[in-house]
Amino acid sequence: MTIQASIGQFEQFVLTAILSLGENAYGVTIRKVVGDLAAPKSVSLGAVYATLDRLEDKRFVRSWLSNPTPERGGRSKRHYRLEAAGERALRESVEASRRVCNAVEDILGAIGAPGRRLKPAR
Amino acid sequence: MPDSPSRRLERLAELLIPPASAEHALGDLAESSRSNREYRRNLISILPRVVWYQIRRRATLGGMVFNTMVTTLVLAPCLGFPRAPLFAESWVALRIAIPLAIWVIGSALAVAYGPCDKPRGWNWTVYLGSLVSAILAVAVLGVPVTGAALAFGIVFGLSIALTMPLNTHSALPPLSIDSLPAHAQHFQRTIWWRNLRESVACAFVLLWSVSSFWSRGGLVQRAGFLLITAGVLFVFVFLNARAASRTVPRDVDADTLRGFHRREVVRQRDILLAVPYWYLLPFVPGTLVLVFSNPHNQPLAALFVFVVVLALVFYGIWRVNVWAARRLDEQLLKIDTLEGQP
Numbered sequence: 435m436t437i438q439a440s441i442g443q444f445e446q447f448v449l450t451a452i453l454s455l456g457e458n459a460y461g462v463t464i465r466k467v468v469g470d471l472a473a474p475k476s477v478s479l480g481a482v483y484a485t486l487d488r489l490e491d492k493r494f495v496r497s498w499l500s501n502p503t504p505e506r507g508g509r510s511k512r513h514y515r516l517e518a519a520g521e522r523a524l525r526e527s528v529e530a531s532r533r534v535c536n537a538v539e540d541i542l543g544a545i546g547a548p549g550r551r552l553k554p555a556r
Numbered sequence: 557m558p559d560s561p562s563r564r565l566e567r568l569a570e571l572l573i574p575p576a577s578a579e580h581a582l583g584d585l586a587e588s589s590r591s592n593r594e595y596r597r598n599l600i601s602i603l604p605r606v607v608w609y610q611i612r613r614r615a616t617l618g619g620m621v622f623n624t625m626v627t628t629l630v631l632a633p634c635l636g637f638p639r640a641p642l643f644a645e646s647w648v649a650l651r652i653a654i655p656l657a658i659w660v661i662g663s664a665l666a667v668a669y670g671p672c673d674k675p676r677g678w679n680w681t682v683y684l685g686s687l688v689s690a691i692l693a694v695a696v697l698g699v700p701v702t703g704a705a706l707a708f709g710i711v712f713g714l715s716i717a718l719t720m721p722l723n724t725h726s727a728l729p730p731l732s733i734d735s736l737p738a739h740a741q742h743f744q745r746t747i748w749w750r751n752l753r754e755s756v757a758c759a760f761v762l763l764w765s766v767s768s769f770w771s772r773g774g775l776v777q778r779a780g781f782l783l784i785t786a787g788v789l790f791v792f793v794f795l796n797a798r799a800a801s802r803t804v805p806r807d808v809d810a811d812t813l814r815g816f817h818r819r820e821v822v823r824q825r826d827i828l829l830a831v832p833y834w835y836l837l838p839f840v841p842g843t844l845v846l847v848f849s850n851p852h853n854q855p856l857a858a859l860f861v862f863v864v865v866l867a868l869v870f871y872g873i874w875r876v877n878v879w880a881a882r883r884l885d886e887q888l889l890k891i892d893t894l895e896g897q898p
Contacts, residue, residue, distance in 0.1 A: 460580070461580065461581075461584035461588075462587045462588045465588065478597075478598070479588060479601050479602050480598075480600075480601030480604070480605050481601070483581075483602050483606065483609075484605045487605065487608075487609050499579060499580060502579075505587070506586055506587050507582070507583065509580065509582055509583025509586065510579045510583060511580055511584075512580035
């Protein structure tokens with residue numbers, strides 16, 4: 435049996451961003467999507483870089499340099515792609531989040547609905 | 557399209573970001589920053605990440621530990637450990653640790669800031685800067701400058717000599733039929749450098765064992781040095797005959813070259829796996845005779861500790877060579893994928 439490395443919430447955001455961006459996943463676009471997911475918190479480019487490095491170390495993502503593009507002053511982009519292990523980790527993490535969400539909804543009602551009281555502990 | 561940041565700021569970023577990360581990091585900075593202020597903020601946020609990324613990728617944490625160990629081992633005798641008066645003074649460990657840390661971190665940064673086409677290349681300005689800073693720290697902290705400068709100089713020279721074969725040529729492209737000649741040349745060059753390095757080491761051991769043979773009086777000790785001399789000569793001959801590098805054939809078809817390179821990798825892999833027999837075993841009889849002749853009348857416990865440490869060193873050498881052989885196995889798999897390719 436292989437033990438799957440777990441991922442944190444920020445890693446979940448970054449993996450989701452890479453998945454949703456497909457071929458266009460690189461530093462700036464990933465940061466933008468992660469920023470939307472993490473709103474209202476602001477996300478620095480450095481935090482995204484650090485997480486991408488960590489995910490690459492865990493072999494959840496793979497990166498490569500593209501050809502230079504004129505809109506970036508002739509600079510290349512480092513593109514990222516989700517690997518099978520990353521996809522598995524993201525699925526597991528989403529499942530865990532869903533279970534947490536269901537458990538909270540059972541007690542508090544639908545997330546976002548106006549305040550419902552906690553049931554007394556049995 | 558965002559407004560461009562000032563040229564001065566871009567030049568500063570080019571200077572601060574390691575070359576191997578510069579291409580995409582500078583592009584990301586330019587694309588995501590709409591003002592100089594935002595550019596500065598983004599630069600500050602990514603700088604530690606890209607530097608740390610390159611330290612881990614190029615210098616590696618294992619490399620830093622190795623550098624610390626080697627420098628400590630060279631520094632200790634150069635400072636006269638353990639008899640020198642320095643080692644009776646207070647805070648001596650810290651006073652030596654600070655320049656050592658400057659040296660190790662500086663060396664790691666020098667590799668991190670090295671040219672991107674040479675994965676083990678140095679940034680000479682950073683490297684020399686760390687050497688000078690370590691020596692200055694030694695002077696400021698009241699550690700004998702001559703001994704410490706000699707030690708740092710030895711490690712500096714050693715590191716250049718050991719990485720020279722990796723730095724004389726640019727990084728290889730991935731293995732393909734087109735890049736096969738370059739890979740075969742690179743492999744033979746690596747073997748040639750390894751043999752040169754080991755031959756120089758053999759010459760030093762030979763010098764020591766022969767001079768000790770003539771200067772020591774006891775018959776058993778002389779026998780020990782004679783056995784060591786025989787062992788060194790055996791290793792030297794083996795390296796330069798059986799384990800020697802070979803000339804890569806020119807003007808041959810891809811299949812012949814692939815066959816040659818594959819046979820060479822297999823040959824060197826088998827030589828690495830046989831290291832306990834041709835590299836370690838020849839030194840065992842002489843070492844054992846010398847240890848048990850006990851020339852300095854050491855207590856039995858000290859002899860035992862020495863034998864254990866020596867056994868661990870031999871074990872370490874064997875494991876490193878097994879690891880290297882496994883790397884060659886991975887190369888063989890890649891070579892095999894080229895079979896039948898036009």
